[in-house]
Amino acid sequence: MIKKINSEDAITAWFAEQSGLSADDFPIGIGDDMAEVRLSGDVTVLITTDMLLDGVHFDLSKHTLVAAAYKSMLVSLSDCAAMATVPIAAVAAVALPKSFGEKELKQIHEGIVKAADKYNCKLIGGDITKWKKGGESFVINVTMLSRRGNCEPIRRNGAKAGDIICVTGELGGSLTTKHLDFTPRVEEALEITKIAKINSMMDISDGLSIDLSRICAQSKTGACIEAGKIPISDAAKKSTNPLGAALNDGEDFELLFSLAQDQYEILKNKWRHSTPITVIGRMDDSGEVTIKFNDGRIEELKPSGYDHLK
């Protein structure tokens, strides 16, 4: 059972409890970054769906439709990365405001195809709907399929006490720098899993504090991260609370993963990719998620990232 971190996690855990999926037919069910379906023997496919709303995930009064549609693909691509899988194809459904027509659909298409081409994930279908009333906002939903990469999909529930906790890139301040244009770590995830055995992984979409709590809850581990080791982005450093920004801003879309010490040594020695990997702490069996400050203080790391239900 998944620990109830916030209201979104609580209802997701409830859905997972209800689902009664056969682990044979569905190796991964509700509650991870993607679900996995076994089609035949060892052939499986993974699926993720993400809905993005004008005024929540982007703002069409400031951003272009091309950029919004591009982001909608990146979010799902980041889910593929989170499980170290290879994106295959996407379908996109849209709800158009009354005033939208062919011109806007071609802009949406442009954004989707830009990401599709960049990450070799084909657009293969979709659905077009239109609001009847005025004043209703643009919605775009991308569903993406991926296949296994170098190993079984890396799940949230495989962390072990003693694991080294790592993140890719830098955290915090995404809203001011890469709100609509970030790099889903598809390539990095495949490279990492080629080099080392990874025990748990997810992408940081709602903030390190909450997403680390999710890995710990699903893996039934505790964790302690060190404040001084967290790679804080330049954008976050400019904010009034840089550490808070790195812990809680969300939408970093970096990888958060854990692996055994010896595997980490191998990864460190062989890692040639330009995206940095930083050790931020260790999994433990304390049952708590804590943060250690430079002065030696240890506090509970409160999961205060983005709650989609709040």
Add this chain to the structure above:
Amino acid sequence: MIKKINSEDAITAWFAEQSGLSADDFPIGIGDDMAEVRLSGDVTVLITTDMLLDGVHFDLSKHTLVAAAYKSMLVSLSDCAAMATVPIAAVAAVALPKSFGEKELKQIHEGIVKAADKYNCKLIGGDITKWKKGGESFVINVTMLSRRGNCEPIRRNGAKAGDIICVTGELGGSLTTKHLDFTPRVEEALEITKIAKINSMMDISDGLSIDLSRICAQSKTGACIEAGKIPISDAAKKSTNPLGAALNDGEDFELLFSLAQDQYEILKNKWRHSTPITVIGRMDDSGEVTIKFNDGRIEELKPSGYDHLK
């Protein structure tokens, strides 16, 4: 190239032209009821996505959330039927109005699972988002996976001049009788394709007139249907224009298919299912879609069903 029947078909045809999909990797691409992805050898998976909006596809001031969510699954199940494929699993994404919480999510879940259980199509994941502003409407997007049934998926583009044109069930008046609760013809499609070789098929979602025009455009055939043979539902009979209702109401979610005369004879002899199959006309090489009235008049059948872009 797909003929441009209305603005939705025109843009879909444009998307298909842009897609450049390899037929080997993607046996079916943009423009059919589902897309098909080849995963390995002869193992493929099919995918469809459908977005339903409050105030367009249902009305929460009159209908329950359970009923709306149930319908969202039926629509995708009908796409699985349209290609004679076997539903496997679905993911559902929702945009919640500000006031919605756990109670409403459980109602949505109830509707989805009701359909999932009935049609043996598991709910395996989803996404929860919430509007920030007040006054924004509920959105639900279902994406469904299916597998091949008794044959290759039946497409819209395989009709041949001389084919018998058939429909299941009765047409028209769905809004007053089965707007939120109809029977996607999953079972029927699998039974039909077990008995006979079907050349083309789709589900009637936007209305017989437009959906037949779509099959003809994609198959490069003409067609002539007979007004007197169209199975008009009791609900449509009560309207001021029963034939018009049967031709153009849409949301019938019945199967429209074509097959050779000899295959039809086999189907007719072996059909034991309670859902009726009715012959409504023939495919021809006229390049036109026409309707013949009881008095002998033949007129162009104007595709005047629902245009999602209008």
